[in-house]
Amino acid sequence: MLNIYPVRAFKDNYIWVIHNQHYAAIVDPGSATPVLAYLQQQKLQPIAILNTHHHNDHTGGNVTLLQSYTMPVYGPANENIPELTHGLKESDVVHLSELSLDLAVLDIPGHTAGHIAYYGGKSLFCGDTLFACGCGRIFEGTAQQMYASLQKLASLPDETLVYCTHEYTLSNIRFASAIDASNPALAQRVIEVEEQRKHDIPTLPSILAIEKATNPFLRCNQSAIIHAANQHSRKILSDPVSVFTEIRKWKDTF
Numbered sequence: 001m002l003n004i005y006p007v008r009a010f011k012d013n014y015i016w017v018i019h020n021q022h023y024a025a026i027v028d029p030g031s032a033t034p035v036l037a038y039l040q041q042q043k044l045q046p047i048a049i050l051n052t053h054h055h056n057d058h059t060g061g062n063v064t065l066l067q068s069y070t071m072p073v074y075g076p077a078n079e080n081i082p083e084l085t086h087g088l089k090e091s092d093v094v095h096l097s098e099l100s101l102d103l104a105v106l107d108i109p110g111h112t113a114g115h116i117a118y119y120g121g122k123s124l125f126c127g128d129t130l131f132a133c134g135c136g137r138i139f140e141g142t143a144q145q146m147y148a149s150l151q152k153l154a155s156l157p158d159e160t161l162v163y164c165t166h167e168y169t170l171s172n173i174r175f176a177s178a179i180d181a182s183n184p185a186l187a188q189r190v191i192e193v194e195e196q197r198k199h200d201i202p203t204l205p206s207i208l209a210i211e212k213a214t215n216p217f218l219r220c221n222q223s224a225i226i227h228a229a230n231q232h233s234r235k236i237l238s239d240p241v242s243v244f245t246e247i248r249k250w251k252d253t254f
């Protein structure tokens with residue numbers, strides 16, 4: 001049985017530690033200090049670092065962790081990752097034998113040019129691409145790429161648990177509610193997320209089926225989202241990529 005624990009870092013990052021009480025893999029250690037504290041407290045032996053993309057709040061702890069432990073560093077082949085030992089791309093598989101876990105690699109460019117996700121054990125580690133009720137900003141790729149990446153993630157099984165890297169859910173849900181006000185699944189999610197955040201409980205992992213029902217960036221073919229995008233842009237946007245592009249820009253200024 002694997003545990004997947006959110007180590008908190010910075011203002012709103014989660015560093016996911018996948019472990020079986022003995023061995024641990026660390027996803028996107030932006031900072032080493034809270035990870036080292038958790039490993040020591042739980043008496044865990046780390047066996048791998050898994051980076052999704054090059055941003056410092058996802059990789060900034062790599063060097064310091066390697067001063068205490070020897071382990072491979074997995075990450076996107078096409079990005080500059082500190083201490084990278086295994087560059088990965090679409091259809092590669094990471095075998096973590098100590099955890100009896102295989103993770104398939106998905107290329108999901110958009111937030112950064114080489115961003116990857118790890119999928120295995122019904123869990124998805126998708127960095128800053130798919131967020132709970134939102135998606136990452138498009139820094140290096142195109143809106144078309146980001147849309148395709150989100151569609152690729154949305155095609156995974158409905159029961160997939162989504163482990164993204166930031167606690168952005170409440171602000172994401174406010175935007176979603178503004179453009180998809182008559183969605184009953186979203187109204188229910190607002191109640192649940194507000195309650196979780198009131199008690200400082202992480203809103204993650206999310207479930208992919210709930211994302212498909214409530215996340216506007218996965219719902220660009222739905223009439224409510226198309227209508228909102230048209231009203232905001234004062235244009236007739238019919239294809240999902242144009243709708244996605246409009247609401248992604250809108251969210252930046254919301």
Ligand SMILES: [Zn+2]
Binds near residue numbers: 053055111128
């Ligand atoms: Zn990022």
